[in-house]
Amino acid sequence: MMKALINRLKSCRPFKEFYADWINTLKSSLLPLLSRSLSSPSPxxxxxxxxxxxxxxxxxxxxxxxxxxSNDDVSQLLFPDWRNPLEKPFLWFGDFHPYIFINLLRSFLEEDDDDSDETDNGFLVKPWNVWKNVDVSLGHFVEQVECGLRLMVPSVVARSRDTQADLVEKLGVGWRKNGENFEVDEVVGELVDKMTCVFLDANRLRxxxxxxxxxxLNVYQAASFLEGLAKFYAGFWDPTLLANFKNPVD
Structure with missing residues (x-):
């Protein structure tokens, strides 16, 4: 119901076109350049x-x-039918959950010390490891961010829930009082404004x-982290992965 109501006021500027171009630039240009630099023995x-x-x-x-x-048409982000089925389980108010960012960083910090000794055909995969012996303050930073997210994420979710509950109440009162003559556009307009604010705050948190x-992070750590984050975003649009998801092999 909420999607249908918001769609009453939506425009026709699809975000999915921007996203397709953005992902393509990420996969075909920026990520390969960074990965080549990181594969160098001495970046x-x-x-x-x-x-x-x-x-x-x-x-x-x-x-x-x-x-x-979101200011143009928040429904295309909150109810993104253009997202592929691999992405949707990870979405939180229009894009990936901010926990993913900090969990990715934590995964680097928790890598085994011998990861840098892995070989490929006799060659060291990474002759340097920027995550070995990191300063203890980086671990404290991760804990602080996680603590902040545990406070802020439920707040954003609660605002969305309260907005939906308020919508249902106003619609019920309006229909009881006015029946078929009830004009829902004003109520829907309030809903759109509130959900846009919720979305903006969620995106601001990301x-x-x-x-x-x-x-x-230092430059080497930042490069390694961004490479991982870019691979995460781009990986959902891997043709082989999508094909296997849609047509699983028995």
Whole structure:
């Protein structure tokens, strides 16, 4: 019901077109460049810094586009029928949950110390490991972010739940009092405004967590983290993975 009501006021500017271009740039250009630099025995820190900035800016442009799209038509983000079935279980108010960002960082910190000794045809996969012997403050940072998310995420969810409950109450009262003459557009307009605000705050939280992470890591760690995050986003659109999901092999 909520999707149908919001759709009453939606426009016709599809965010999915931007997203397709954004993912394509990520997969075909920015991610391969960064991965090649990280595969070097001695990555150039200046080159890495440039590529990190480009990739971080690419994510920021995505979050900014989400904000603009929500003000134009929040329904296409909250009820994204254009998302593929692999992405949908991970979505939280229009995009991936901010927990994913901090969990990815934690996964790097918890890697086994011998990971850097893995070989491929006799060659060291990564002759350097930026996550070995990291400062203890980085672990404390992860805990602080997780603590903040445990406070803020339920608050955003509660606002969305309260908005939906308020909608149902107003619709019920309106129909009881006015019957078929009840005009729902004003109520729907209030719903759209409130859900847009909820979405913007959720998106602000994603952007903030990523910015905090990037501001804490050194250039090598930031490059490694962004490579992992980019692979996570791009991986959901891998043709082979999608084909196997839609047509599982017995």
């Amino acid at each position: 150039d820190p200046l080159l890495l810094a440039t590529q990190v900035e480009l990739l971080h800016s690419h994510f920021n442009s995505y979050f900014a586009a989400l904000d603009l799209a 952007r903030s967590v990523l910015a905090d992470i990037m501001g804490t």
